[in-house]
Amino acid sequence: MKVLVVDDDVVSRMVLMHLIDSCGPFDIVEAEDGEDAWQQLQQGLRPAICFCDLRMPRLSGLELLQRVREHADIGALPFVLVTSANDRDTVDVATQSGVTGYIVKPFQADQVREHLSTFLEKNQSAYRHRAEAPAQTLSRLGINQERLLVYLNGFASQLNVAGDDLPLLLQQGQQDEARVRLERLQAGCVTLGLDGGAARLQTLAGVALSPPAVQAALTEVVRAVSYQSDLVLQSTPE
Numbered sequence: 001m002k003v004l005v006v007d008d009d010v011v012s013r014m015v016l017m018h019l020i021d022s023c024g025p026f027d028i029v030e031a032e033d034g035e036d037a038w039q040q041l042q043q044g045l046r047p048a049i050c051f052c053d054l055r056m057p058r059l060s061g062l063e064l065l066q067r068v069r070e071h072a073d074i075g076a077l078p079f080v081l082v083t084s085a086n087d088r089d090t091v092d093v094a095t096q097s098g099v100t101g102y103i104v105k106p107f108q109a110d111q112v113r114e115h116l117s118t119f120l121e122k123n124q125s126a127y128r129h130r131a132e133a134p135a136q137t138l139s140r141l142g143i144n145q146e147r148l149l150v151y152l153n154g155f156a157s158q159l160n161v162a163g164d165d166l167p168l169l170l171q172q173g174q175q176d177e178a179r180v181r182l183e184r185l186q187a188g189c190v191t192l193g194l195d196g197g198a199a200r201l202q203t204l205a206g207v208a209l210s211p212p213a214v215q216a217a218l219t220e221v222v223r224a225v226s227y228q229s230d231l232v233l234q235s236t237p238e
Contacts, residue, residue, distance in 0.1 A: 002027045004047035006037040008056040019112045025223045034059030049078040062094055069098045080115050129227045132193025134235040155188050156225045163218050167211035178209055197221040
């Protein structure tokens, strides 16, 4: 699920992206200002929600909001303004323009999570975890619970590295190298009993790879690893 973050201040943008990432498995897309965001939206970007700074050069948050609300395809996009405490008058104008909500700098995790809660609930209800029971994995690999957690944590690190490396490889046209990396990750899923993760990566076989498709698949596998790790912690090995 894509979340668009728009802010001309790179530090504020990174802080907000980190808070969103800590809330759940979102695919975060960033824009350096309102004009950049508008161009991405015109080119087909369809985020589930947008967090947008109010005061920016070229195109302000309020101006972007007004364009979004007038657009037939994205007029209903949930739009959260990022404001300062002294922006009350502008906030009143934004309310008339159909803003969904606000968060006030300095950011607080609870503020961000509140606006993402609906999407988190939808994700949780829709997610179906498919994996081998932890006890079966322990028996098959001949290891203990602690060792399995080490493997899962290590695999999660590999996935995070791949999330950075694979888009770069694809941008360089190295489809074959990217595919080899994905096949290794799929083998890791099979070894660790992550049936759903292996199946998700298999959907990328035989098709032209793109950064968004690969990133979406990796995000789902990371979620599967996290879920499986929780199951391991909750289980009592036989």
